[in-house]
Amino acid sequence: MKGAYESTENMFDHDVVEHVAKGIWRSVQRDPELWLDRPYLDEMTTELQKNDAGLVIRQNNTLFYQSAIFDQAIDLASILPPYKSPGSITHDILRKSGNVDYEIMQFDSRNQTQQSTLFIVLKINPIVYFIHRYFMVMFFGLLVILIGTHVLLTTYMSKNIIKPLQALRGAAREIKEGRLDFSLGVARKDEIGQLSTAFEEMRFRLQESLEVQKQYEINRKELIASISHDLRTPLTAIRGYVDGIIEGVADTPEKSRKYMQTIAMKADELDHLINELFLYSKLDLNRLPFQFETVHLWPFFHDWTEELMFELEKKGILLRTEINIAPSICVTMDRDHFRRVLNNIIQNSERYMDKTAPIIQIAANEVDDSVVIELTDNGSGIEPKALQHIFERFYRVDESRNANTGGSGLGLAISKQIMEGHGGSIDARSQLFEGTTIILSIPIVQGSRSE
Numbered sequence: 001m002k003g004a005y006e007s008t009e010n011m012f013d014h015d016v017v018e019h020v021a022k023g024i025w026r027s028v029q030r031d032p033e034l035w036l037d038r039p040y041l042d043e044m045t046t047e048l049q050k051n052d053a054g055l056v057i058r059q060n061n062t063l064f065y066q067s068a069i070f071d072q073a074i075d076l077a078s079i080l081p082p083y084k085s086p087g088s089i090t091h092d093i094l095r096k097s098g099n100v101d102y103e104i105m106q107f108d109s110r111n112q113t114q115q116s117t118l119f120i121v122l123k124i125n126p127i128v129y130f131i132h133r134y135f136m137v138m139f140f141g142l143l144v145i146l147i148g149t150h151v152l153l154t155t156y157m158s159k160n161i162i163k164p165l166q167a168l169r170g171a172a173r174e175i176k177e178g179r180l181d182f183s184l185g186v187a188r189k190d191e192i193g194q195l196s197t198a199f200e201e202m203r204f205r206l207q208e209s210l211e212v213q214k215q216y217e218i219n220r221k222e223l224i225a226s227i228s229h230d231l232r233t234p235l236t237a238i239r240g241y242v243d244g245i246i247e248g249v250a251d252t253p254e255k256s257r258k259y260m261q262t263i264a265m266k267a268d269e270l271d272h273l274i275n276e277l278f279l280y281s282k283l284d285l286n287r288l289p290f291q292f293e294t295v296h297l298w299p300f301f302h303d304w305t306e307e308l309m310f311e312l313e314k315k316g317i318l319l320r321t322e323i324n325i326a327p328s329i330c331v332t333m334d335r336d337h338f339r340r341v342l343n344n345i346i347q348n349s350e351r352y353m354d355k356t357a358p359i360i361q362i363a364a365n366e367v368d369d370s371v372v373i374e375l376t377d378n379g380s381g382i383e384p385k386a387l388q389h390i391f392e393r394f395y396r397v398d399e400s401r402n403a404n405t406g407g408s409g410l411g412l413a414i415s416k417q418i419m420e421g422h423g424g425s426i427d428a429r430s431q432l433f434e435g436t437t438i439i440l441s442i443p444i445v446q447g448s449r450s451e
Helices: 002-007 014-030 032-036 038-049 126-133 135-176 191-246 253-284 297-314 335-351 411-421
Strands: 053-059 062-066 089-097 100-110 115-124 293-296 318-324 330-333 359-367 370-377 425-431 435-443
Touching (some): 014 032, 014 038, 014 100, 014 115, 032 038, 038 053, 135 191, 191 253, 293 297, 297 318, 297 335, 330 335, 330 435, 335 370, 335 411, 411 425, 411 435
Parallel strands (some): 318 359
Antiparallel strands (some): 053 062, 089 100, 100 115, 293 330, 359 370, 370 435
């Protein structure tokens, strides 16, 4: 529009054309002879051509005079409006000829013998004409559009950009103050929604991290208390028996031998506890190297269960086995550590046996791409609330830490670490007063399954 205005700027000045037209009209009104004065008309035509306009005179429906610019451009007779009434002046009559638009000013006159009409024909640019005619409407319309657009954009930005950013700023302030127990509602899928989702995930993970840190601190305190208690118990016993020997309480060879045996037993317990704690610490820090090798599982179980059966028979415990795996099945394991897992589970079963006919059952089966081993006893069982904690370090079902059911409280925690190091898992299920089953799962070496 600006370009059209600058290229045809003079065509906007209709006042000049209209002024010339009215001057001609007044002149011919004062001197009717001018209607026929071609030099005068040519002079006026020259003036009008400066504004891309021309002059046409019609008398009794016959074109008496027309400017040279219309000689071949248009069929004037077809676009000129008809005579209206004497003395009438009509503005802004639009006509179209071919691809060109024309604006016509009409001045009608009449004398006794003829009807005369003076036409000022102005060639116009449609865009320029439209701008000229409807400039104020367009200006105010554009102003309304701009104001409306501004209101809509402001509302949209406030609702969809500013408010979510303010919510993020408030959430950041909450996090800075250490308050993480809030939720940042996210219901959008655009970039700000993605940012809010990432921020909410960060807040959630920070909250989880703090909770884990608090739990670690609680566990650390419990661990120190447990270690202190478990180390103090055998040390106290050793000190008591040593004092007894020093003070002469063991005044016979039999008493002295019994005291010394007890001291040796308590020292073994202390040594076992320290070894267990050291092993668990190395496993927990991933500093204990595993000596992995590919092992045929069926021969391994056959040899281990034979040794186990001999040991359990001396204790009056019946062992039942059901090994349903193909001899070709191989797993990757550290023999000594995996054997330690199995022995830890068996020792726990022995401690909590309370039946007159104690039984331990061992079953091994292929499940998908793993071997699942179930070790079941008919002991006292575990309460549901305690079952979820049995793989935690220093946790004991018997909270009194009775020496008869004691152990270090690290056996199953160590077993869990070892199984995870083998890429497997350990789980448990139990029925109170009926027995407990520990489930081990270890991956099968690819290509070793029987077809």
